[in-house]
Amino acid sequence: MAHALRRPSVLPGFNLALGFTLVYISMIVLVPLAAVVVKTTALTLSQFWDTVTSPRVMASYRLTFGASLIAALLNTVFGLALAWVLERYEFAGKRVVDALVDLPFALPTAVAGIALTAIYAGNGWIGQFLEPLGVKVAYTPVGVLIALVFIGLPFVVRTVQPVLHDFEAELEEAAATLGANRWHVFVRVILPALAPALLTGFTLAFARAVGEYGSVIFIAGNVPMVSEITPLIIVTKLEQFDYAGATAVASVMLLVSFALILAINGLQSWNRRRYTRTH
Amino acid sequence: MSIHTDRITRRFGAHTALADVGLHVATGELVALLGPSGSGKTTLLRIIAGLQQPDSGRVLFHGADATHVPVGERRVGFVFQHYALFRHLSVFENVAFGLRVRPRKCRPADGEIRERVDALLARVQLEGLGARYPHQLSGGQRQRVALARALAVEPRVLLLDEPFGALDAQVRKELRAWLRSLHDEMQLTSVFVTHDQEEALEIADRVVVMNDGRIEQVGTPGELLASPASDFVAKFLGRPRAVRELTAA
Amino acid sequence: MESQTLYPHPLSAPVTGGERPQSAARRVTSPTTESALVRRVLIGVALGYFAALVLVPLVAVFVEALKKGFEFYVESLREPDALEAIRLTLTMALIAVPVNLVFGVAAAWAIAKFEFRGKSLLVSFIDLPFAVSPVIAGLVYVLMFGLQGWLGPWLAAHGIKIIFALPGLALATLFVTVPYIARELIPLMEAQGTDEEEAALVLGASGWQTFFRVTLPNIKWALVYGAILCNARAMGEFGAVSVVSGHIRGATNTMPLHVEILYNEYNFAAAFAVASLLALLAIVTLVLKSVVERRAHGAHAR
Numbered sequence: 001m002a003h004a005l006r007r008p009s010v011l012p013g014f015n016l017a018l019g020f021t022l023v024y025i026s027m028i029v030l031v032p033l034a035a036v037v038v039k040t041t042a043l044t045l046s047q048f049w050d051t052v053t054s055p056r057v058m059a060s061y062r063l064t065f066g067a068s069l070i071a072a073l074l075n076t077v078f079g080l081a082l083a084w085v086l087e088r089y090e091f092a093g094k095r096v097v098d099a100l101v102d103l104p105f106a107l108p109t110a111v112a113g114i115a116l117t118a119i120y121a122g123n124g125w126i127g128q129f130l131e132p133l134g135v136k137v138a139y140t141p142v143g144v145l146i147a148l149v150f151i152g153l154p155f156v157v158r159t160v161q162p163v164l165h166d167f168e169a170e171l172e173e174a175a176a177t178l179g180a181n182r183w184h185v186f187v188r189v190i191l192p193a194l195a196p197a198l199l200t201g202f203t204l205a206f207a208r209a210v211g212e213y214g215s216v217i218f219i220a221g222n223v224p225m226v227s228e229i230t231p232l233i234i235v236t237k238l239e240q241f242d243y244a245g246a247t248a249v250a251s252v253m254l255l256v257s258f259a260l261i262l263a264i265n266g267l268q269s270w271n272r273r274r275y276t277r278t279h
Numbered sequence: 280m281s282i283h284t285d286r287i288t289r290r291f292g293a294h295t296a297l298a299d300v301g302l303h304v305a306t307g308e309l310v311a312l313l314g315p316s317g318s319g320k321t322t323l324l325r326i327i328a329g330l331q332q333p334d335s336g337r338v339l340f341h342g343a344d345a346t347h348v349p350v351g352e353r354r355v356g357f358v359f360q361h362y363a364l365f366r367h368l369s370v371f372e373n374v375a376f377g378l379r380v381r382p383r384k385c386r387p388a389d390g391e392i393r394e395r396v397d398a399l400l401a402r403v404q405l406e407g408l409g410a411r412y413p414h415q416l417s418g419g420q421r422q423r424v425a426l427a428r429a430l431a432v433e434p435r436v437l438l439l440d441e442p443f444g445a446l447d448a449q450v451r452k453e454l455r456a457w458l459r460s461l462h463d464e465m466q467l468t469s470v471f472v473t474h475d476q477e478e479a480l481e482i483a484d485r486v487v488v489m490n491d492g493r494i495e496q497v498g499t500p501g502e503l504l505a506s507p508a509s510d511f512v513a514k515f516l517g518r519p520r521a522v523r524e525l526t527a528a
Numbered sequence: 529m530e531s532q533t534l535y536p537h538p539l540s541a542p543v544t545g546g547e548r549p550q551s552a553a554r555r556v557t558s559p560t561t562e563s564a565l566v567r568r569v570l571i572g573v574a575l576g577y578f579a580a581l582v583l584v585p586l587v588a589v590f591v592e593a594l595k596k597g598f599e600f601y602v603e604s605l606r607e608p609d610a611l612e613a614i615r616l617t618l619t620m621a622l623i624a625v626p627v628n629l630v631f632g633v634a635a636a637w638a639i640a641k642f643e644f645r646g647k648s649l650l651v652s653f654i655d656l657p658f659a660v661s662p663v664i665a666g667l668v669y670v671l672m673f674g675l676q677g678w679l680g681p682w683l684a685a686h687g688i689k690i691i692f693a694l695p696g697l698a699l700a701t702l703f704v705t706v707p708y709i710a711r712e713l714i715p716l717m718e719a720q721g722t723d724e725e726e727a728a729l730v731l732g733a734s735g736w737q738t739f740f741r742v743t744l745p746n747i748k749w750a751l752v753y754g755a756i757l758c759n760a761r762a763m764g765e766f767g768a769v770s771v772v773s774g775h776i777r778g779a780t781n782t783m784p785l786h787v788e789i790l791y792n793e794y795n796f797a798a799a800f801a802v803a804s805l806l807a808l809l810a811i812v813t814l815v816l817k818s819v820v821e822r823r824a825h826g827a828h829a830r
Contacts, residue, residue, distance in 0.1 A: 006644030009575050010330050010350050011725055012735035017638040024631050028702050032668035033660075035678065039671050081574040088561070091571055099818050103582050105757070106810035106817075108764025110784040111803040112792050115585035118592055125584060150581050172560040182562055211661025214766035214784070218791065231663040235771060238667065250664045257659040261652055262783055264659070272754075330726055351732040363723035367745040377731030380741065432731055 036254060039247040051248040060230040061252075063141055068209035071148035076202045079156025080194070086157070087164045093149075101158070104151045109214025116147055117219040139221030144229060147216045148209040155208065156201030159271075163197045196271040203267060207260040211253065280341050280435035280467050281306045281441035282327060286474065289322055289492075296322045297333070298492045304470060306341075309462050311479035312472045314489035315411070315515070320472045321360075321440055323489070327470065328438050329353045356429030362421045369498070370424050371409035374399055377432035388393040399427040402461075408496040418448040426458075439471035443478065455482050476516050480504070488512050561730040589807045604790075604801035612778045613786035613802070616697070617763050620782060623698045624705045624762035625755050632709030632754060637743075640711075640717030641725070651714070651783035657706045665703040666771025669696055692774030697782065700768035705761050709754030716750045717743075749824035753817065764806060 006014065040048065051057070085091075086098050104112065120127045120137035127137055137143050167190065175185045213231040220227045230253060235248035282304040289297040297319045304310045312320035325331040327338055329350035337346045345353055365373050372379075374396045378387055387395065400406055403423040413421055422442065429437060442458065443451040459482040462469050470523035473479050479486045480500040488495040488503065488511075496508040539605060562570070594601055604610060635654060639647060657665065671677050673690040690696045724746070728738040766784040773780040775789065783802055790799035 006642055008332055009642055009722070010729055011641055011722055011738075013739070014638060014642050014644075018642075018644070021631065021635040021638055021650070022596075025635075025706070026649070028699070029653060029656055031705060032672055033656075035570070035668050035671040036664070047803060077692070078574065078577040081570055082578060085571050089567055089571055091575075097575065097578060097830075099814050100582055100586075101578070102814055102817065103586060106760045106764075106813040107586070108766060108784045108803075108806045108810070109808075110766040110786075110787045111589060111764070111806045112585060114787065114799060114803060115589045115592075115807075118796075119584055125588065126580065146581075150585070153578075153581055164790040172765060176560060182566075185560075202540050207659045211659070211663070212767075213661065213663050214770075231661045231767065234661075234663050234667060238533040238670065238771060241676070243671065243674075246667060247671065250661075250667055253661055254664060256658070256665075257661070261655055261659045265648065265652055325711045328730060330730070350726075350729050354732075355730065357727070357730040359723055359727060361723060363727040365724055365727070365742055365745075376728065376733070376741070380728070380731065380733040428731070430725075466660070 021264070033254065036247055038121045039244065042252045043244050043248060047244075048248050050244050051163065052252050056228070057225050057230070057233055057249060058223045060228050060233050063144060063227065064210060064230040067141060067145045068206050071145055071152050071209050072202050072206040074149055075152045075205045076156050076198055079153065079201060079205075080160055080175050080198065083157045083160040083164055087161055101154050104153050109143050109212070110218070112150055113147065113215040113218035116150060116215065120146055122218065138219050139223075139227065141220075143219035143221065144216055146226060147219050148212060151215055152205030152209050152211055155205040156198060159201035159204070160194055163194055167193060196267065200264065200267045200271055203205050203260060203264050207257065207264065210256060210260070282436055282470065283339040283342070284323070284327065284466060285337040285339065287323065287326060287333045287338070289319075289326065289331070289333050292333060295492050297326070300336070300492075300494055302376045302487060302494065304468060305444055305466055307461065307466060308484045309471075309482065311483035311486045312489060313474070313476060313479040313486050313515075314495075315474060315492075318489040319492040320487075320489045324438050324440055324470060324472050326437075328355050328357045329394060330357070354432065354435050356426075356432065356434030356437040358422075358425045358429050359435070360441040360444055362413075362425040362445075364421060364424055364428070366413050368412075370400070370405065370411050370413070370416070371396055373413070373424055374409075374427045374431050376428065393472070395431065396427075399431055402430075403427045403446075417450075418446050419454060422454060426461070432499065435468070437467045437469040439469065441472055441474070443473070443475075451478070458482065480516070488515060491517075533812045536702070553797045586807060586811075589804050592796065593804035595800070596797040600797060601804075604798035605805065607798075609778045609781065610786060610798075610802055613781045613783045614805070616694075616781065617783040618764075619694070620697060620769075621699045621759050621762045624701045625759050627702060628705050628709045628758050629751065629755060631706070632713050633747075633751070635710040636713035636717050636747075637739075640714050640720075641722055654707050654710050657704050662704055662765065662767030663771055665768035666700050668703070669699050669772050691772050692776065692780060696772035697769050697780060701762050701765055704765050704768050705758050706760035708761060710749065710781055712750045712754035712757070715749055716747060720746055749820055753820045753824065756813055756816050756820065760810065763809060 001058055017125060043051065082101065086094065086101075117124075117138050119125045120130070120143060122128065122131045122136070123139065124138070130137060135142070171189055171193075172185050175189045180188065211231060213229070213235070216229055217232055220229065220232075222228050222232055234246045234249050234253075237243075237249065282302075284300055284302045287297050287300045288295070300319070302323070312323060314320045322331060329338075329345070329348065330503070337344055337451065339345060340353070365376065366508050368376065376394050378392050378395065381387075396409070397406075398411055403426055405420060405423055407426065408416070408420070413424065413446060416424065423447075441457075443454055443484050446454065455478060458471075461467075471483075480503070483500065485497060485499055486503055487497050496503060496512045503516060507516060535604060561567075605614075635650075638644075639651060670691055671680060673683060673696065674680050675691075677691075680691075692698070724742050725738050728742045733741065763782075764784060766781075766788070769782055770785060770788070773782070773785055775781060775785060777789065781789065783806055787799050787803050787806070790796075790802065
């Protein structure tokens, strides 16, 4: 039955369920996204090119992608540490910490934005200690970074935790009996097993950071060429009724989103294969 | 209730799971479908049940074409390999399920359902366990719940997919003899799938040896052992059990 | 997690119960854990990072909210615009959660219980709103329904307002919440397979009976879990609704947008007061989530 669109099954409701799913996803997601592509064609190629490569927009790409990359890297390192500590050590308040790791998922971004700004401003709880050291966080690109680190924090923790949880102790024991010290075991046995999960978490955190808006705009200061992120450029253009310009920049971001979703799905199936093979 | 399959063919992509399979099971028979994995025996069983459709060919129950009768209307009892017990329902409710989902006009009253389920639980030696949940039972007990559930709808035929596959050796042997006596007492027509030749030869009236989507040979255990029709049958059945036990001892 | 030992968890012991017999034998001198110093440093680093980014901001919200006293706090929440924002935010949740429950179940039924071509593409489409910037989620509806959009002039001629009105806010919210429930259900329903449904059908159950009596009880915790997350996102969404709202005070301002307006007016204490309600919502969400996780785990274990 290689030619059939679906493998026959005795279970009912396939047409109804799939039909509804397709209609809904088309109405809410696909057709509206297609509007971006169509609207973009209102510009000539050179107009489009000039819009998406104007100096101010280029500066915003550098900031958005650069800060997202650094934030995702930081979260990979510290996320691994958090996951490790939560899975393998005992300490007071562990349960609360474990539950609160998801706070960046649950806390509305606007709330995160103003809270981070209050703390990292020059007179804020943490900012007051950084300012004498010459580190300005709020209203600078560093502020953007802090916001992106915040919203990306749960991803690596949550992708690494289950793998660490199910990791076979025998592998580590085997390495130990072969004379490997703890560092070697970590680098040569544990880390390779965690690699797909780490990479998945990294990519998820990166994807989330690239599109982030709410938590960033409060702390960023939004100075053109310095601390203005790409999503804000879209909003600014919209507010000036430059629909074509907003759409052009949005289409560049959409392209990146599509690529990232494909990468994430690929990584996750790699993760699953890898994960099931060790069992 | 006799079962007849008429030139059943089933393909999955390029792979032919069943090729022109014709089989007759007489009323009251206990028949084993025996073969290695991938031989098509489970597919044949599921087609008889109505869980899968053949690409071509017919299934007849007592001479009437049932090929396009939906699975719920065939009145077959089906015991799944991993039992497929409803994990959120108690043992009692699992067994009662087939009665409770009937349209109101042919649904038995609550009292009658209770009586029938209790009687079935007694029959499968699970009295008093009605309030338990599937995860609180042993493998053998789950197996018997699955049987009671299948029997609750008073099926015309009983189909079992590797009924003892997930059990350990000791329980297997006990349940085998018990299944045979249950079949006789309830005057069922039964077909079960197995890859264990010992199991097939011990309790079946007739054994259907399958290989690669085809029937290699059909016969009583005695016939098969005495005159295997092909090298495959001879190899698959191996030496008679008695001989093997002698040499093992 | 139940067993509070001074020693680090043995590696083989699952977090949910350290009852593996061999684990007791190799605690202190285990070759598969780190020295006490390394453990302490790691815990310190990880928790320091966590505190600076998560804990301190959370506390700050409440401290800032109460800076001008409790009376001012209550006043900020009882002011008409704030009440209207709360009402609108609850409306968003009341729309998004039921719609996504139906969509999530339908999508998961088709995807998890059947094999068909283009399935992984469909899953990617469902994931897409996770990766698309919320700003773009708002933009697409402006392009479709705004005055300069495809349907804008027609809608305006018929007196229908979508952008800068409730329908626009609802659409933007629906866009960003598409994956939440479906993504919880799909892996669970795939893992559960179709055996129980087939058994129900053989026993004579109809399609709907099979769904309500067999499938639904098996996925109820995942449904609740997804609904909690969907609710949090619907009530907290900022970027997408910001683009379509037009920021009309007392009319199209949800709570997060109201926070922004107050903050930009330098009315910080009031902004944090409204924000503290949203932070409470986040905390309740996390508590419910843990409760459901434990329940679901219990249901799964049996």
